[in-house]
Amino acid sequence: MMDKKVRVRFAPSPTGGLHLGGVRTVLFNYLFAKHFGGDFILRIEDTDQTRFVEGAEDYIFECLKWCGLTPDESPLHGGPYAPYRQSERKEIYRQYAEQLLKDGHAYYAFDTPEELDAKRKEIPNFQYNHQHRLALRNSVSLTETETAKLLEKNVPYVIRIKMPDNEEVRFTDMIRGEVNFHSSQTDDKVLLKADGMPTYHLAVVVDDYLMKITHAFRGEEWLPSAPVHILLWKYLGWINDMPKWAHLPLILKPDGNGKLSKRDGDRLGFPVFAMNWTDPKTGDPDSHREIKGFKELGFLPEAFLNLLAVLGWNDGTEQEIYSLDEMIEKFSIERVHHAGAKFDYEKAKWFNHEWIKRLPVTSYQLRVKKIFEEKGLVITDDEKFVKVLELVKDRCTLLTDFYEQSVFFFVAPSTIDIDSIKPKWNENKQMFFVELIRAYELLQQWQHDDLENTFKEIAAAHQLKSGELMLPLRIMLVGGKFGPGVFDIASVIGKDETVKRIEYTLGLL
RNA sequence: GCCGCGUUGGUCAAGAGGUUAAGACGCCUCCCUUUCACGGAGGAAUCACGGGUUCGAGUCCCGUACGUGGUACCA
Structure with missing residues (x-):
C-alpha cells in the first residue's frame, strides 16, 4: 500500500x-x-x-x-x-540551478553552440563530459576571477550538471526492474539554457518535487536520461521524495x-x-x-x-x-x-466495431447525426433514426460507415443494380411484383411479419419460391446487394416509399 | 561508434523449469443467412540463433544476431 x-x-x-x-x-x-x-x-x-x-x-x-x-x-x-505551465515558472528553476552551482554539482559553461558543433565535428564521439570538460570554456576550467569577469560582461552562458566520472547509477523501474548506468556514459547535460529557461532535465525534477509527484511514468525514450534525473534528485537533497519510475514501451x-x-x-x-x-x-x-x-x-x-x-x-x-x-x-x-x-x-478497427455493437446507439446517435449532416443528409425523425441505427450497427466498423449503410432508409437509392435482376427476370416475376404492390397498398398493418407473410402468399400463388424474389426486392429497395433484412427495411421506410421504389424499378426492367 | 532497453505465429499476446505453448486481430474452409454483415464450427501459422545450468528450458546464465531508444542550449 x-x-x-x-x-x-x-x-x-x-x-x-x-x-x-x-x-x-x-x-x-x-x-x-x-x-x-x-x-x-x-x-x-x-x-x-x-x-x-x-x-x-x-x-x-x-x-x-x-x-x-x-x-x-x-x-x-x-x-x-x-x-x-513551465514557462510561467522560469524563476523557480534558476534558484535550484544556483543551489547546484553552489554545491559544486553544476557549473557555468560559456561555449557557444557553434563552438560545440565544431568540436563535435573535430573530435569523434565528442561529449561534454569529464574527459573534455577541462578543455572547454567553463567555470571548472577557468579560474574564479575569469569566470566572474565573463559573468560580469554578460557573456551568454548555460549551467550544466557536473556528472561524476566514475559512479554506478542504479534504480528500480516498476516495469523493467533494476536498471544500471555508468555516470561516465552521460555528458554534462545543460540544466539552464542561455535564455534562462530550464531544460527538461532540470524542470522535470524540480516540478515533480514541488508538485509532490509520487510516480513518474513516461516513454522509454527517457530511459537513457534517467540517471541525470536521479543524480539531480540526489544533489538537490530530495532523494527520499523521488517518485517511483516506470518507462513505458514505445x-x-x-x-x-x-x-x-x-x-x-x-x-x-x-x-x-x-x-x-x-x-x-x-x-x-x-x-x-x-x-x-x-x-x-x-x-x-x-x-x-x-x-x-x-x-x-x-x-x-x-x-x-x-x-x-x-x-x-x-x-x-x-x-x-x-x-x-x-x-x-486492423485490430484497432475491430475494437471500434466491438464498441459500436455493444454500446446503445443512443450514446453515439448525435455524432452519427452530425456525420450525416456533413454529407448533406438532415435527420428529422429521431425515432426512425434510432431504429435504423439499431438495424445496421452490426455492419459498421467506424461511425462514418453508418452513412452508406443507411442512406437508403432516408432517400431512394440513386442507382439501381439492375444487372443483378435482369438475367433471371421474366413475365411471371413481373406479375408477382405488380400484384405485390396491389396487396401492399391494401395492407392495414405495416409490420415486418405482415409484409413477409403477404409476400410469401403471393409468391406461392405464382408458384415462385420466395427466395428468388427477395433479391430483386432488396435491389429495388436499397439499390444493391447489401443491407439488413428486406422486410425490416420496408417496414421502416413505410408503405408509400416501398411501393414507389418497387414501381420505379419495374419501370426500368 | 558508444551506452541502455528489448526479442513467443504476419500483428497484439498468455506463459514466472515439467502445458497437446492460451486467447485475440488478420487470413482460409464450412454452417447460418437465397444480400451484406453479425453469430457459430474448424484450419494454417510461433518460442531469433549458439552455448551452458538442469533428470527436464519459451521460462535461469553467457554469448551472438537482430530490433529499438538515447547520444542537442528538443522534449
Missing part, C-alpha cells in the same frame, strides 16, 4: 498533435492514479520557445476531454501547485523500423493523432495539411482507449474489451510489457 496519496503527471510539450503514444502515456498514468484513488496532473512543458506551436495546448485539452481523461490539476483546471510502426510517427499515418493510411491536427506553421508546404485523427475518422473514445490500453498491457486473463472503469479496476503497471509494440490498424 502507498503511504502518500498517489500523484502522477503527464507533461507534454505543446509542439503539435497528440499521438497514440502520448495518449497511451496519459492513459497509463491516469489508470494508475485512479486505481489508487490518486490525482492526475497535467503540466505543460513549454520551455523550448523555438518549438512552441500556437493552439497545441488547447488541442491537448480537447483530446483529453474527448477521451474522458480529465486532469485533477492543470493550467486549465487550476490546482494548489500552480502555475502548471509504439512502433506497423511495417518495420522505428517509432510510430505522424508521417506513417499518411503513408499507411491510418490516423496517428487522437483528433485532427493542422499545423499552423507556414513556410513548410507539407506541414499545413490536416492530419487525420481517430475521432474524426469515426472512432469511439471507448474503443480508442481500449485499443491503446491493450497495446502493451493485459491483466493476464483473456479479456480484451474493457470500459474505462474496468481498466481502472484491473490496471497494474507491473503488467505492462517490456517490449515495444507494432501498431495494428
Whole structure:
C-alpha cells in the first residue's frame, strides 16, 4: 500500500498533435492514479520557445476531454501547485540551478553552440563530459576571477550538471526492474539554457518535487536520461521524495523500423493523432495539411482507449474489451510489457466495431447525426433514426460507415443494380411484383411479419419460391446487394416509399 | 561508434523449469443467412540463433544476431 496519496503527471510539450503514444502515456498514468484513488496532473512543458506551436495546448485539452481523461490539476483546471505551465515558472528553476552551482554539482559553461558543433565535428564521439570538460570554456576550467569577469560582461552562458566520472547509477523501474548506468556514459547535460529557461532535465525534477509527484511514468525514450534525473534528485537533497519510475514501451510502426510517427499515418493510411491536427506553421508546404485523427475518422473514445490500453498491457486473463472503469479496476503497471509494440490498424478497427455493437446507439446517435449532416443528409425523425441505427450497427466498423449503410432508409437509392435482376427476370416475376404492390397498398398493418407473410402468399400463388424474389426486392429497395433484412427495411421506410421504389424499378426492367 | 532497453505465429499476446505453448486481430474452409454483415464450427501459422545450468528450458546464465531508444542550449 502507498503511504502518500498517489500523484502522477503527464507533461507534454505543446509542439503539435497528440499521438497514440502520448495518449497511451496519459492513459497509463491516469489508470494508475485512479486505481489508487490518486490525482492526475497535467503540466505543460513549454520551455523550448523555438518549438512552441500556437493552439497545441488547447488541442491537448480537447483530446483529453474527448477521451474522458480529465486532469485533477492543470493550467486549465487550476490546482494548489500552480502555475502548471513551465514557462510561467522560469524563476523557480534558476534558484535550484544556483543551489547546484553552489554545491559544486553544476557549473557555468560559456561555449557557444557553434563552438560545440565544431568540436563535435573535430573530435569523434565528442561529449561534454569529464574527459573534455577541462578543455572547454567553463567555470571548472577557468579560474574564479575569469569566470566572474565573463559573468560580469554578460557573456551568454548555460549551467550544466557536473556528472561524476566514475559512479554506478542504479534504480528500480516498476516495469523493467533494476536498471544500471555508468555516470561516465552521460555528458554534462545543460540544466539552464542561455535564455534562462530550464531544460527538461532540470524542470522535470524540480516540478515533480514541488508538485509532490509520487510516480513518474513516461516513454522509454527517457530511459537513457534517467540517471541525470536521479543524480539531480540526489544533489538537490530530495532523494527520499523521488517518485517511483516506470518507462513505458514505445509504439512502433506497423511495417518495420522505428517509432510510430505522424508521417506513417499518411503513408499507411491510418490516423496517428487522437483528433485532427493542422499545423499552423507556414513556410513548410507539407506541414499545413490536416492530419487525420481517430475521432474524426469515426472512432469511439471507448474503443480508442481500449485499443491503446491493450497495446502493451493485459491483466493476464483473456479479456480484451474493457470500459474505462474496468481498466481502472484491473490496471497494474507491473503488467505492462517490456517490449515495444507494432501498431495494428486492423485490430484497432475491430475494437471500434466491438464498441459500436455493444454500446446503445443512443450514446453515439448525435455524432452519427452530425456525420450525416456533413454529407448533406438532415435527420428529422429521431425515432426512425434510432431504429435504423439499431438495424445496421452490426455492419459498421467506424461511425462514418453508418452513412452508406443507411442512406437508403432516408432517400431512394440513386442507382439501381439492375444487372443483378435482369438475367433471371421474366413475365411471371413481373406479375408477382405488380400484384405485390396491389396487396401492399391494401395492407392495414405495416409490420415486418405482415409484409413477409403477404409476400410469401403471393409468391406461392405464382408458384415462385420466395427466395428468388427477395433479391430483386432488396435491389429495388436499397439499390444493391447489401443491407439488413428486406422486410425490416420496408417496414421502416413505410408503405408509400416501398411501393414507389418497387414501381420505379419495374419501370426500368 | 558508444551506452541502455528489448526479442513467443504476419500483428497484439498468455506463459514466472515439467502445458497437446492460451486467447485475440488478420487470413482460409464450412454452417447460418437465397444480400451484406453479425453469430457459430474448424484450419494454417510461433518460442531469433549458439552455448551452458538442469533428470527436464519459451521460462535461469553467457554469448551472438537482430530490433529499438538515447547520444542537442528538443522534449
